[in-house]
Amino acid sequence: MHLMNFWLEPRYLGWLAHGFLITLILSACVSVCATLLGFGLAMARIAQHRAVATAAKLYVLVFRNSPLLVQLLFWYFGAAMLLPSAWMTWLNTPHVLSAGPFALHWPSFELFAGWLGLTCYSTAFIAEEFRAGIRGVGIAQYQASAALGMTRYATLRHVVLPQAVRIATPPLAGQYMNIVKNSSLTMAIGVAELSYASRQVDTESFRTFQAFGTATVLYVGTVALIETALVIWQHTGVRALQRGRA
Amino acid sequence: MNLRVLGAVIAGSLFVMSAAAHADRLDDIKKAGVLRVAAFDSNPPFGFVDPKSNQIVGLDVDYARALATRLGVKLEIQPTNPANRIAFLKSGKVDLVFANFTITDDRKKEVDFSTPYFASGTQFIAKKGTLTSPQQLNGLRIGADKGTTNEQQVRAQFPSATIIAYDDTPFAFAALRTGNVQAITQDGPKLVALLAKVPDKANYEIPPFTISNDYEGVGVPKGETRLLNVVNDTLKDLEAKGTAGTIYDTWFGPKSAAPLPRLFRIGDPQKS
Numbered sequence: 001m002h003l004m005n006f007w008l009e010p011r012y013l014g015w016l017a018h019g020f021l022i023t024l025i026l027s028a029c030v031s032v033c034a035t036l037l038g039f040g041l042a043m044a045r046i047a048q049h050r051a052v053a054t055a056a057k058l059y060v061l062v063f064r065n066s067p068l069l070v071q072l073l074f075w076y077f078g079a080a081m082l083l084p085s086a087w088m089t090w091l092n093t094p095h096v097l098s099a100g101p102f103a104l105h106w107p108s109f110e111l112f113a114g115w116l117g118l119t120c121y122s123t124a125f126i127a128e129e130f131r132a133g134i135r136g137v138g139i140a141q142y143q144a145s146a147a148l149g150m151t152r153y154a155t156l157r158h159v160v161l162p163q164a165v166r167i168a169t170p171p172l173a174g175q176y177m178n179i180v181k182n183s184s185l186t187m188a189i190g191v192a193e194l195s196y197a198s199r200q201v202d203t204e205s206f207r208t209f210q211a212f213g214t215a216t217v218l219y220v221g222t223v224a225l226i227e228t229a230l231v232i233w234q235h236t237g238v239r240a241l242q243r244g245r246a
Numbered sequence: 247m248n249l250r251v252l253g254a255v256i257a258g259s260l261f262v263m264s265a266a267a268h269a270d271r272l273d274d275i276k277k278a279g280v281l282r283v284a285a286f287d288s289n290p291p292f293g294f295v296d297p298k299s300n301q302i303v304g305l306d307v308d309y310a311r312a313l314a315t316r317l318g319v320k321l322e323i324q325p326t327n328p329a330n331r332i333a334f335l336k337s338g339k340v341d342l343v344f345a346n347f348t349i350t351d352d353r354k355k356e357v358d359f360s361t362p363y364f365a366s367g368t369q370f371i372a373k374k375g376t377l378t379s380p381q382q383l384n385g386l387r388i389g390a391d392k393g394t395t396n397e398q399q400v401r402a403q404f405p406s407a408t409i410i411a412y413d414d415t416p417f418a419f420a421a422l423r424t425g426n427v428q429a430i431t432q433d434g435p436k437l438v439a440l441l442a443k444v445p446d447k448a449n450y451e452i453p454p455f456t457i458s459n460d461y462e463g464v465g466v467p468k469g470e471t472r473l474l475n476v477v478n479d480t481l482k483d484l485e486a487k488g489t490a491g492t493i494y495d496t497w498f499g500p501k502s503a504a505p506l507p508r509l510f511r512i513g514d515p516q517k518s
Contacts, residue, residue, distance in 0.1 A: 080424035088425035092387060109426055110410060190389075190410035190421070200411065203393035 008210045012201040016211075019197025020218050026111065026193060027180045027222075030118045034179070035172075037119065038126030045131055056127070063124035069185050072117040076110070076189035114186035114193075118179065125175050133168030134160060173230040177223045184219075194218060272473040275341055280320045283310040284340040284465075287325035291497040291504065292346040306344035308493040309363055309464075309484070313342075316480050332356050335467050342477065343465030353465075360464035360477045363490065365510035367456030368396045369434040371422065371441060377429050377453045383407050389418035389427035396431045399458050415440055422450075433460075438504040454507040459517050461510075485512035 008016070044056035063071070080088060088109075095106035107115070137160045145155040187196035198215035202208050275281050285306050286293030293304040302323045314321035324340050331347060334340045335357050349359045370377060370388075377386070384406040390397035392411040401409055410427055412418040418430040419440060432440070434456065441447050464481070466474045484490040490512055498506040 076426070077420050077424055080426060085425055092426060108408075188413060188417075190412055190426075196411070199392060204398060 008201065008205065008207060008214065012205050015197045015201055016194065016214050019192060019194040022192055023180065023183050023194040026115060026183050029115055030122055030179050031176050033119045034122035034126050037123040039130055041123055041127035042130035042134065045127065046134060060124045060127060063121055068121050068182055069188060071121055072114065072185060072189050075117040076113040110190045113189055114191040118182060118186065122175065122179050126172065129168045129171045129175060130164065132171070133164035136167040137163045169233065170230060173226055176226050180222050181219065270472055271341060271467060271470045272476060275317065275319060280322050281314040281317060281342070282322045282324060282340045284324045284326040284331060284334045284343045284345055285310065286345045289346060305493060305497040306346060308496065310344040312484055312489055312493065313477065313480050331465060335465050346462050347465045348460045349463045356468065358466040358468055358474050360466060360474060361481055361512060362461035362463045362516065363481050363512050364462040365459050366434050367459040368399050368431055369437055369452055369456050370429045370431050371437050371450050371452055372429040374449060374451050380455055380457055386428045389421045389430040391415055391418060391432065396433065400431055403457055434506055438506045442504045452506065454509060456509060461516055481512050
């Protein structure tokens with residue numbers, strides 16, 4: 001018997017590959033968006049404007065203190081209830097935006113809700129990592145900048161943030177790993193990602209070990225890749241940053 | 247010539263003797279005046295204990311009673327669970343099984359089955375008027391329960407349909423209500439039970455078609471040909487006289503708690 005057939009039939013490997021692709025796309029989109037939003041949220045939390053800082057604090061409180069699964073179910077089932085039915089029809093029909101040979105497919109509502117839920121959740125955590133990085137910069141740095149006559153914005157931009165980002169990077173990498181693993185929860189709202197695909201392969205092929213084994217290896221591999229990227233960045237990126245800017 | 251006649255006589259008498267040696271169950275039933283039937287006691291509406299009368303009632307029981315009436319004997323119900331059905335028949339504890347007994351090739355090795363008197367299959371719930379024929383399924387988003395045969399059947403028969411699998415049927419129904427899927431799939435009787443509990447059930451319907459079929463028949467002890475024939479003839483006659491339809495309507499008719507269109511009549515050709 002062919003080795004691949006002994007493990008899983010090509011059809012099932014195809015399902016797993018497709019699921020893995022969805023996991024990667026979802027995780028990448030969430031990571032990018034949550035990083036941008038998280039940075040903004042961290043800025044809002046240290047803002048001098050009281051109302052802005054309080055609103056940011058409230059956001060973190062809500063999204064960090066409730067389970068991700070409940071949040072996903074809320075976006076998919078709850079928020080969908082509030083939208084007009086015409087919107088839901090539009091969101092659930094396939095749309096294609098084509099430009100020459102490239103066609104951009106509007107994602108399924110499941111993927112959209114999964115992306116929204118994961119982004120809102122991860123933003124709170126990433127914002128807190130940024131804030132921790134900013135707080136990790138010594139008070140003397142602020143005082144020295146003030147002594148040099150730098151404005152608050154210039155201090156932040158040229159003195160505090162370069163150091164804060166460096167401090168925050170290892171925990172941020174941890175958050176990206178969490179995003180990859182948390183994306184598996186979106187199977188509850190029908191996102192056909194890796195965990196969903198492995199469960200489907202299990203019920204159709206009855207090869208439980210192979211199905212979940214393959215999924216586990218792919219998850220571990222992805223997280224290991226993020227870890228490797230962190231190590232490489234710490235060895236090259238930090239030095240380049242120090243030479244170039246600081 | 248003589249030898250051949252003798253052979254025929256011997257063969258014939260052997261046949262008669264063997265028939266006599268095997269006490270015929272149909273004669274036993276008539277002699278005892280009692281038909282012993284195994285039925286479910288907790289599977290509404292097929293067989294369950296009626297809280298008012300404390301008696302086992304249901305669709306299966308009604309068919310069994312109609313048969314007993316035709317035979318002119320009393321009906322005696324033996325409560326059973328799915329696992330005991332074959333054992334009850336083989337040990338001779340009951341004469342027949344009327345317990346939503348799906349006909350399968352494996353079971354046919356152990357017991358005989360009558361012609362089917364009930365059929366269930368993979369069906370759908372959709373918003374009223376949106377789903378009328380199976381061909382439409384190819385263009386729809388369909389909610390299913392993870393790991394069910396329903397999900398696999400839809401995927402195999404309608405490759406262009408988008409299937410979203412949820413953890414259980416209530417989740418799938420929630421997705422239908424919010425408009426994330428246009429139809430959900432499960433076994434017909436289960437969909438009926440689900441729909442019966444929904445507050446806005448007037449907005450939904452179960453379109454009158456199935457994409458797969460399970461057939462339920464009466465379990466008869468192996469080799470009791472005369473009894474099997476009587477059961478088959480009686481079932482066909484119940485259909486011809488309209489009694490079968492009346493019994494169905496009692497439990498699944500438009501005025502019942504769980505209306506399910508009657509897609510299969512006794513004697514209809516079986517679809518796979």
